[in-house]
Amino acid sequence: MKDIYYFISDVHLGVKSSTGIREQETILLNFLEEIRKDAGELIIVGDLFDCWIEYKHVVPKGFYRFFALLDSMLNEGLKVTYLSGNHDFWYGTYFKDEFGIDIIHHPISKEIEGKKFYIHHGDGLAYKDTGYKILKKILRNKAAQFFYSLVHPDFGVWLAKSSSSSSREYTGKKNFSPRDGLQDYAVKKFAEGYDFVVMGHRHYAYTYRENNGLYMNLGDWVNLFTYGEFRSGEFKLKKFYDLEKKQIIAFDEREIK
Numbered sequence: 001m002k003d004i005y006y007f008i009s010d011v012h013l014g015v016k017s018s019t020g021i022r023e024q025e026t027i028l029l030n031f032l033e034e035i036r037k038d039a040g041e042l043i044i045v046g047d048l049f050d051c052w053i054e055y056k057h058v059v060p061k062g063f064y065r066f067f068a069l070l071d072s073m074l075n076e077g078l079k080v081t082y083l084s085g086n087h088d089f090w091y092g093t094y095f096k097d098e099f100g101i102d103i104i105h106h107p108i109s110k111e112i113e114g115k116k117f118y119i120h121h122g123d124g125l126a127y128k129d130t131g132y133k134i135l136k137k138i139l140r141n142k143a144a145q146f147f148y149s150l151v152h153p154d155f156g157v158w159l160a161k162s163s164s165s166s167s168r169e170y171t172g173k174k175n176f177s178p179r180d181g182l183q184d185y186a187v188k189k190f191a192e193g194y195d196f197v198v199m200g201h202r203h204y205a206y207t208y209r210e211n212n213g214l215y216m217n218l219g220d221w222v223n224l225f226t227y228g229e230f231r232s233g234e235f236k237l238k239k240f241y242d243l244e245k246k247q248i249i250a251f252d253e254r255e256i257k
């Protein structure tokens with residue numbers, strides 16, 4: 001029976017990392033092949049791609065193996081909920097036209113088996129993040145996107161990838177603590193009656209409990225290869241792949257406590 005809910009965030013397909021672009025995609029494909037037997041829904045909490053700039057007639061090259069497997073799983077009945085992040089928000093109609101997936105550009109509330117989930121990529125919630133909040137408004141402005149669309153795709157995608165890389169290097173030098181704004185935001189959501197608050201963005205994987213609420217930051221698929229699993233009323237943070245040992249972790253050893 002396909003009734004398990006899986007959550008992933010910050011996969012950053014196409015990123016240049018120590019794993020290698022193709023190997024990173026292969027790890028994700030192995031995960032998807034594993035869950036296809038019992039996954040009722042896959043919830044992507046932003047930054048599936050390291051950079052996605054979609055033009056009217058052009059989309060970034062690559063990712064064929066991922067798209068092929070995703071399409072196969074959708075045809076088997078998998079439901080996909082996809083929230084955009086800060087690296088992959090510039091979508092047109094490609095995902096809707098090709099896969100029937102609507103890209104959601106805002107946080108969502110979702111009820112699963114009687115439990116209330118609040119799902120947010122996490123960008124813009126950190127303290128002292130005024131610069132990013134201003135940049136976000138500019139990048140998501142329709143007029144700005146229109147003028148950018150007039151740029152040749154080769155240059156436009158290159159520029160976006162360069163910006164993405166610079167942003168990652170800048171944030172990678174910062175030492176983020178759990179209490180960087182996201183956790184405090186989650187606690188406020190508990191007060192509103194949510195059982196679970198799910199985010200990504202920070203590239204660290206951990207859970208925090210307060211009263212009857214659980215906040216889960218999903219980590220990433222660049223170095224951590226972590227995911228959330230909601231099964232029979234229990235929500236657990238798990239690790240799929242060990243980067244140092246270069247192997248998939250045994251199922252009964254995956255939970256992060």
